[in-house]
Amino acid sequence: MIKYLILCLLAIIANGAVLGIDFGSEFIKAVLISPGKSFTIIENTTSKRKTENAIAFYNKERLYESDGASKKTKSPKNTFTFLNKFLGALANDQKIVEISKESYEDFKIEIEEREGTFAFQVDGVQVEGKDTMIVKVEELAGMVLKFIAKLVDFNHQIQIKDVVLTVPSEWNISQRSALKSAAQLAELEVLGIINENTAAALYYALERQDENKHTALFYNIGSYNIQVSLVEFQAIDTQKKKVETLRVLADYSISNAGGQSLDLLLANHFAKEFDNQPSRKGKKSIFTNSKAMNKLLRAANKYKEILSANKDTQVYLEGLIDGEDYSTSIQRSTFETLFEDRLNQLIDPINYVLEKCNKTKEDINIVELIGGGIRVPKIQQVLSNYFGSVEVGTHLNGDESMAFGAAFHAANLSHSFKVRPVQLTDGFSFSSSIEINGVNEDDYHKEFSLFGYKKKYGSTRSLEFSYDKNLRLDIFVEKDGQKSQLISYHLNNITNATELNFSKPDISLTFKATSNEFIKLESAEMKVEEIKLIEIKPNVTTTNTTSSSEKNKSTNQTETQENEQSEEGDTSEEQVQQVETTQNIEEPKEPIVEEPKFKKQKIIHTFPINYTITHHVVLGLNQQEIDDSKKIIKQFETAEENSRKLSEIKNKLESLIYTVREVKDAEYFQKASTETERTEILKTIEEHAEYLDSEDAWTADFDKFNTKFTQLNNLLKPIQVRLDEAKARPQAVNETITKLTDFHKKANALNSTMPWIPEEKKVKFLGHLTNTTEWLKTKLDEQDKRELHQDPAFLIEDLKKKMEKVSEEYTKLKAIPKPKKTQEQKDEEKKKKEEKKQQNKKESESDSTNNSKQEQQNQQDDKEQQQQEQQYEDNFQDQQDSQTQGDGEQKIEDL
CATH class of the missing domain: 2.60.34.10 (Substrate Binding Domain Of DNAk; Chain A, domain 1)
Structure with a gap:
């Protein structure tokens, strides 16, 4: 499955990651897509693939996932589950308030001032000196979303920013805006919000192999809603390839009808049975105790799942109320009778969507069952009977398909990925x-x-x-x-x-x-x-005594401008006569101005x-409220961090006191400390232990405990240093002597291995080496005279620093390059070789015997030269050779 999905990511074009979050009423599922990685489901701190949508304020800290949800039975007023129904709703919405009471939620509801939305009173928080705070529902949801983002960071070292959230199809603009505000409080950028069934359909489209037109009905029973969507799939031809398309034809949702409603029916059944026991006669009904009812509600969810796989089960709850246990058995058939009157409700959404798009159930090719509540066998049976020959199945992962679809949608909306093209068409449900x-x-x-x-x-x-x-x-x-x-x-x-x-x-x-x-x-x-x-500018003619041709030209131009309709071929003879008769007449010098003319102009x-x-609806938090709410969340985080640091330093102090009490009589502790030190330490730990048991310790802050810890630790530190140094000193000294011995050998061979080194450089290196050797001799003598309870004559850290300085000076010597031969030296060597060559040639011609001897001599000379070169190389590499020389402990006197 996952291998196929990763093929959808054809190429990653930028660094980035996106997260698809299925923000369910009871559980949250999140899927990550990051560069170079496949679709990855986010696991929580207990390695589960779904995380409880819960937050509890307990013992001055916030608890999430199963830790938070479990506090519903201990602190129902401060434990928030099924928050989604409050998002975007008005606090005076009696329907929501009634549903909350029926679910045995014991919240202290407040009305948010500006919009009249839901807020809650939280007790025992210790934030900014306050024991009680009013927290908006968007802030609670934002804290949960921020926890999900931290899970991504913890598991994958990615600080997620871009997300797509799923919501029920029935959610309106107010609810969607409230969830978006919550995401903003969690420092998340919402790329988009997608309906749950649409996300599942998108995931379904990724796996669909059939290119024919195909209609699927998605039936989703979650914890709080029943949602039904009719979706049409088809592969269409484009210029390059076929592209999968999906179009949501219709959808419908019923709230407060999901899996939790069945849990409530079963919990109420257990409660009635418990109240009817003889031992409960004359006592308050269990229905009046929210803690006990929440225990039954959690148990009902567990036994509902058991009855989905078994025909009967035993029920046992220890200490349900007033110290009384509850034990019973229940048949699956009994459970089914509890919601028998709701079975017809399962069909209503199907009829609605079919009617909306003028379809019949015969037009449906397949029915996909998704959501956790779909596992109840009776529900599957009713749906199968209704659809008859139409295939009803669970081909998708009903829990995770919405999150996977949301993640793919996020990759589509992000600029960081190039994904397989899938055309999605969805729209208003109104x-x-x-x-x-x-x-x-x-x-x-x-x-x-x-x-x-x-x-x-x-x-x-x-x-x-x-x-x-x-x-x-x-x-x-x-x-x-x-x-x-x-x-x-x-x-x-x-x-x-x-x-x-x-x-x-x-x-x-x-x-x-x-x-x-x-x-x-x-x-x-x-x-x-x-x-x-717009004025049409008139023509102005100024005449003067001019030649007849110029005057005639001017006259003709004027006539042409004034009478555009005149024919071009006017009688030229008449014109000639006019020119002839006016040739010698003096023209007036004043201009002739025509009357102004105007025309209308339309300007748009x-x-x-x-x-x-x-x-006219609530649209989430405004920017000022976002900023204020972020400060509140930060206050919680700061308080928790201070609490964590306080608990940590307190535990460190208690642990240190316990450790000293354990070792105070040990031989090594006695030898490493003086009587005065032990007396002071024992006195201090008794004072600190007494303080930890006092009432003052309950209200003490971090600084108080840190001061006491530091005081005791400073008394113990010299003793710990002596013990640590004594334990590590033999090996450290032996290693230092070995290194010094090696450097002395290098120093003795400097004239032969690196003869080009200037004398002053050699002297400087030898000075550091000699001083370090003498310093070590002196310190070892001093240390031999000291007892364990006395401070060391030197520390191992001192040895390291001394040897680092010697090594640094030797490295400087090695860095000095060997000088190149001068041209005169090269010419002299060449000359000698030529003379020797000529001499050998003469000897060879005169006597073959002598020649043989000469060859032997040449070979001997070559051998001696190779030996000299090898010796030079060996001397130059003597650092490596020296590492293998000698066995056992080195002595400083050997230097």
């Missing part, structure tokens, strides 16, 4: 309309449809009309017959254009359907006409329309 009204509604009123059901995200709709006064645009959404107002745009500067004596404005408005279920006024402008009179002006906005 229809929308607009009412255009004048400032006084009697002046002007028009209504238009904007976007229909499932109109594709990113679509635009333009409206054009003429009006000369300011307007108000009211946008409404309608779902299941219920119409509600979303937003109003107040167009302000239309009247100004009219006052400038322009024509009645032509108004142009463009709206956009955004992917977070919002309708945005993308552009607003108006066009007006202005009529101007385009102006942007200014507008203000009135929101």
